[in-house]
Amino acid sequence: MTPTHSSLADLQKFGMARVVRVLGDDSTALRLCELGFTPGTEVDLVRRAPFGGPLVVHLRGYQLALRPGEARRVEIETTGGLR
Amino acid sequence: MSASSPTESRPATPPKSQPKRSIALVGSPNSGKTTLFNALTGLRAKTGNYPGVTVDRREGSFREGTTEVQLVDLPGTYSLHAISDDEAVTVQVLNGEFPGVAAPDAIVIVADATTLERSLPMIAEVLLLGRPTVLALTMIDELKARGGDIDIFALRRELGVPVVGVVGNRGLGIGDLREQLLDPSKWSAAKDLPEGDTISRFSWADALLKRVTRHPVSESGLTRRLDNLLLHPVFGGLVFLAFVTFFFQAIFSWAGPAMDSFAGVLDQAADWTLATLPDSWATHLLADGIIRGVGAVVVFVPQIALLFALILFFEASGYMARAAFVVDRIMGWVGLEGRCFVALLSSYACAVPGIMATRTIPSPKDRLATILVAPFATCSARLPVYALLISAFVPATPVVGPITLQGLTLMGLYLLGAVSAVLFAAIFKRGMLRGASLPFYLELPPYRFPSISSLAIQVWRRVSLFLSKAGKVILAGSIVLWFLLNFPVSEAPEGSTESQAAQYQIENSLAADLGRGLEPVFEPLGFDWRINIGLIGSFAARELMVSTMAQVYAYEGDSEEVEGFADLLTRQDPETGQPMMSAATGFSLMVFFVYALLCVSTIAVVKRETGGWKWPIFQLGYMFAVAWVGAFITYQIAA
Numbered sequence: 001m002t003p004t005h006s007s008l009a010d011l012q013k014f015g016m017a018r019v020v021r022v023l024g025d026d027s028t029a030l031r032l033c034e035l036g037f038t039p040g041t042e043v044d045l046v047r048r049a050p051f052g053g054p055l056v057v058h059l060r061g062y063q064l065a066l067r068p069g070e071a072r073r074v075e076i077e078t079t080g081g082l083r
Numbered sequence: 084m085s086a087s088s089p090t091e092s093r094p095a096t097p098p099k100s101q102p103k104r105s106i107a108l109v110g111s112p113n114s115g116k117t118t119l120f121n122a123l124t125g126l127r128a129k130t131g132n133y134p135g136v137t138v139d140r141r142e143g144s145f146r147e148g149t150t151e152v153q154l155v156d157l158p159g160t161y162s163l164h165a166i167s168d169d170e171a172v173t174v175q176v177l178n179g180e181f182p183g184v185a186a187p188d189a190i191v192i193v194a195d196a197t198t199l200e201r202s203l204p205m206i207a208e209v210l211l212l213g214r215p216t217v218l219a220l221t222m223i224d225e226l227k228a229r230g231g232d233i234d235i236f237a238l239r240r241e242l243g244v245p246v247v248g249v250v251g252n253r254g255l256g257i258g259d260l261r262e263q264l265l266d267p268s269k270w271s272a273a274k275d276l277p278e279g280d281t282i283s284r285f286s287w288a289d290a291l292l293k294r295v296t297r298h299p300v301s302e303s304g305l306t307r308r309l310d311n312l313l314l315h316p317v318f319g320g321l322v323f324l325a326f327v328t329f330f331f332q333a334i335f336s337w338a339g340p341a342m343d344s345f346a347g348v349l350d351q352a353a354d355w356t357l358a359t360l361p362d363s364w365a366t367h368l369l370a371d372g373i374i375r376g377v378g379a380v381v382v383f384v385p386q387i388a389l390l391f392a393l394i395l396f397f398e399a400s401g402y403m404a405r406a407a408f409v410v411d412r413i414m415g416w417v418g419l420e421g422r423c424f425v426a427l428l429s430s431y432a433c434a435v436p437g438i439m440a441t442r443t444i445p446s447p448k449d450r451l452a453t454i455l456v457a458p459f460a461t462c463s464a465r466l467p468v469y470a471l472l473i474s475a476f477v478p479a480t481p482v483v484g485p486i487t488l489q490g491l492t493l494m495g496l497y498l499l500g501a502v503s504a505v506l507f508a509a510i511f512k513r514g515m516l517r518g519a520s521l522p523f524y525l526e527l528p529p530y531r532f533p534s535i536s537s538l539a540i541q542v543w544r545r546v547s548l549f550l551s552k553a554g555k556v557i558l559a560g561s562i563v564l565w566f567l568l569n570f571p572v573s574e575a576p577e578g579s580t581e582s583q584a585a586q587y588q589i590e591n592s593l594a595a596d597l598g599r600g601l602e603p604v605f606e607p608l609g610f611d612w613r614i615n616i617g618l619i620g621s622f623a624a625r626e627l628m629v630s631t632m633a634q635v636y637a638y639e640g641d642s643e644e645v646e647g648f649a650d651l652l653t654r655q656d657p658e659t660g661q662p663m664m665s666a667a668t669g670f671s672l673m674v675f676f677v678y679a680l681l682c683v684s685t686i687a688v689v690k691r692e693t694g695g696w697k698w699p700i701f702q703l704g705y706m707f708a709v710a711w712v713g714a715f716i717t718y719q720i721a722a
Contacts, residue, residue: 027166028522030281034162035524036201038285050316053412054421056527060200061300063527065408067415070522 006078008037008057008071011045017076018042019059024073036060037074105142105153105185106264109173109209110193111202112159113528115221117141118251118399119193120156121537123261128154130544133176134183137692138169139442145261152264155187162281163208167445167521177212189215189267191260196226196233196248197300197529203288204281206242210273216244217263217270223248223256225529231300238295243274252534303529306401310527313405323409326402327428333393334386334432335463341385349378364572368565376561377554379626380684383433386463387549390432391542394425394440399533404525411523417505418512420446420523423453427504430460434685435553438692439545446521452511454689455702458680459504461497464625468676469496471629475649476669492673500677503709552691553684560623560683567594567619568631586637594619608675608714609668609722621681628681636663667721671714678710 011017019041022032036059037043046056046063054065110116120128120141128143141156157176158169165171172181179186192209194202199220210216218238226233239246245263249256263270277287313319356370397403407421414420422444430437437457444450473489480488568589575587589595598615605615613635620631633648652664680686680703689699 027164030164031161031166031522031524033281034164034204036285038282041285047310047314049314049408049412051412053415054408054523054525056310056314056408058302060198062198062201065404065411065525065527067411067523070524 006076008043008045008066008074008076009055009068011043011055011057011076011078013045013047015078016042016044017078020075020077022074028070029073032070032073035064042079043074043076104188104267105155106189106191106267107155107157107177107187108191108193109157109177110159111161111195111205113526114159114193114195114198114202115251116159116193117156117541118534118537119219119221119249119257119260120154121540122251122254122257122534123264124154126540126543128156128540128544130548132691133172133181135694136168136172137442137694138172147261147265150265152261154264160205162205168447169442169445177209177214187214189217189264189270191264192216192218194218194220195222196220197222197229197231199233199292200288203292204277204284207276207284207287210242210244211276213273215267215270216273217260217267218242218244218246219256219260220246220248221251222531224250224253225303225531226300229300229303230298232297234295234297241275241291241295243271245270252532252537306529309530310405313402314408319405319409323406326397326406330393330428331431334390338386338389342382345382345385346378349374349382353378364569367569368562372562372565372569373558375630376565376623376627377558379561379630380553380557380624381550382626383464384546384550386432387436388542388546390429390436391545392538394429394436395538395541396533398443399531399538401528401530404527407525408527417509419449419452419508420444421525423449423508426453427457427460430457430462433462433464434458434460434682435549435688436545438685438688439549441692448512451693451698452508454692455511455698455705456504456508458682458685458702458706459500459507459678461500461677462625462682464682465676467626467629468621469493469673471632471649471652472669472673474646475652475664476666496673496677499674503678507709553687556683556687557624561627564594564620564623564627564631567597568592568616568634582634582637585634589616589635607718608711609665609671609718610675611668614664614668614672618679618681622683624684625682665722667718670721671718674717675710675714678706678713680706 008017019037019039021039022029022037041059043057043059046058048055052068054067055071056063056065057071058064108116108120120143124143124145127145128141131140131142132138133140138158142153143156144151144153146152155176157173160170160173163174163177165174175181176184177186177190190209190212192206194206206218220233220235235246235248247256247260247263249260251257277284313322353370353374356366356374360366360369394403397406403425407424409421410424411421414423423441426437426440426444428437429440434457437460438454441450441453441457444453473492477489477492482488482491570593571591573588573591575584579587594616595612597619598612601615602610602612605618610618613632616635617628617632621628629648636648636651652669653662686699686703689702690696693699
């Protein structure tokens with residue numbers, strides 16, 4: 001059975017996660033990679049804007065706001081730790 | 084004459100004098116690059132455009148002894164794989180691939196010491212270009228304050244290139260950096276750089292950072308606490324509304340006293356000119372055409388300077404990114420993004436700086452859509468016209484507390500503009516400008532107190548740019564308008580008062596011919612030739628509409644006095660027995676003014692920002708159509 005992976009868009013607050021990979025190979029995927037979403041990178045969700053707005057994630061020592069569309073491109077696995 | 088055979092190639096053009104050596108600053112947005120550039124160059128810098136694209140070209144220099152160093156501040160980018168126009172410029176210039184622009188001789192990479200974990204891979208990319216490079220680490224003070232400690236000497240050993248720590252907004256380390264910049268040939272070369280793709284660069288970076296970091300930097304507690312407040316779903320929204328209100332309030336009241344004194348000085352200058360110079364049409368051109376005409380716009384400089392200062396302050400402090408975050412979902416509903424909001428908000432003071440502010444929007448389609456609807460924001464130049472018309476045709480009956488019917492009407496006009504802007508942005512993004520935009524991502528930097536000197540330099544540069552670009556256009560417009568109003572020269576009959584003479588002159592001028600010629604177009608809206616002249620005047624500068632109309636209606640008093648002029652408009656015209664201007668016409672004119680692009684400066688800046696005449700002409704056309712239809716409907720209903 002294939003393990004289900006979630007994306008950054010599904011990440012819950014206070015949950016730590018690790019990046020598995022970035023989906024796709026267009027310029028958006030490359031830019032996400034360049035922003036630090038590389039395999040093994042630790043990310044956590046800082047906050048979400050209401051009504052499906054952008055989320056703020058924390059990775060590599062900085063904070064980045066992403067729309068859900070872009071966040072869905074980042075496959076993660078939750079590590080179960082708390083921030 | 085040399086006897087060269089036709090097959091011999093022509094001799095090469097003699098080389099120009101050795102081009103000055105230039106050093107480029109490269110770095111990601113929010114790295115403190117611009118503050119550093121301003122600290123290094125001070126006022127010895129100018130902003131222009133790169134040929135063929137609307138991307139800011141900032142170049143400056145500094146002098147140390149007999150050596151002059153040329154610096155270029157390249158647009159910020161997150162990597163050397165460009166995904167937007169300004170990133171493309173940075174990459175092309177670095178590679179010497181930008182036509183007409185020489186590759187820089189040396190490079191300064193500017194990187195925030197607190198985010199090396201993200202920026203090291205790009206540092207590697209730039210080092211791989213093989214050019215003499217020095218690394219300037221900014222925010223060193225913040226690094227220490229947040230408990231971080233990086234062994235800069237170790238970093239230098241690992242990378243191979245010189246590394247200088249600076250605190251841009253306090254001038255620390257600037258002297259050391261300047262010294263380094265004097266002679267790039269002395270810089271050591273990079274070594275042990277990663278081969279391969281982005282992922283391998285990050286592995287390299289992580290390993291390197293482990294070796295040079297004595298203590299990792301912790302999160303900024305202040306930023307976290309402030310964000311919990313400012314980005315709170317409910318509270319953050321309220322703070323945002325307060326921010327918008329504060330913006331409006333600041334622009335409309337704080338700039339007031341400065342604007343009044345500007346106006347006073349200009350009036351005196353005009354009067355002095357009329358009194359001192361020999362009476363001739365040239366003198367009148369100078370006083371009434373040029374000084375008053377250009378002055379009407381120069382008066383807005385304090386407001387525009389304040390607007391730029393506020394935008395730059397909030398941008399540099401980090402709050403602007405939060406504001407864009409809060410409003411992004413709403414902007415997304417019409418197909419735009421959060422950063423468009425600032426440009427639209429600024430347009431409420433004046434569309435010219437608002438449209439200039441669209442440069443922060445990475446997606447060309449979003450940018451164009453924002454530019455096309457920005458003039459619907461009720462700019463402050465429309466206020467004198469609204470004040471006049473509302474005063475004349477709307478009773479001051481109180482509705483709720485201190486709010487009167489007049490106040491409500493004004494709010495209604497503002498709302499009409501705002502709603503229309505949103506509506507048309509949605510139409511454009513779904514229609515002509517449809518298509519995938521760039522990915523939306525926005526760094527939220529830690530809150531920082533901006534460098535006031537860097538801010539002052541940037542405001543100065545933008546105001547100068549505004550004055551030189553818009554100023555030329557307004558000057559030309561004012562001169563043309565003056566000629567239209569004052570030729571052919573017509574002497575009024577004996578015994579006329581000064582204002583009657585002025586009125587006579589206007590009635591027989593070219594402008595009047597134009598106004599009468601335009602009547603078929605505007606009659607369905609209830610406009611007569613006199614209003615048409617006012618509209619022509621408004622083109623040069625919206626502010627001139629009222630003073631032009633005052634002359635046309637032979638208003639005796641000071642056109643600044645709204646009540647008196649408004650009163651005149653409602654009085655009976657002795658010739659026709661009707662009021663000078665009917666209420667229906669008044670309302671129709673108000674609606675027309677909400678929409679029509681009656682501003683030559685806006686057209687000029689749109690041409691500059693979109694790189695051609697196509698879009699400004701389209702904008703002029705569609706706005707005119709909307710204005711005409713809106714005014715037509717209003718007139719038919721009201722009449």
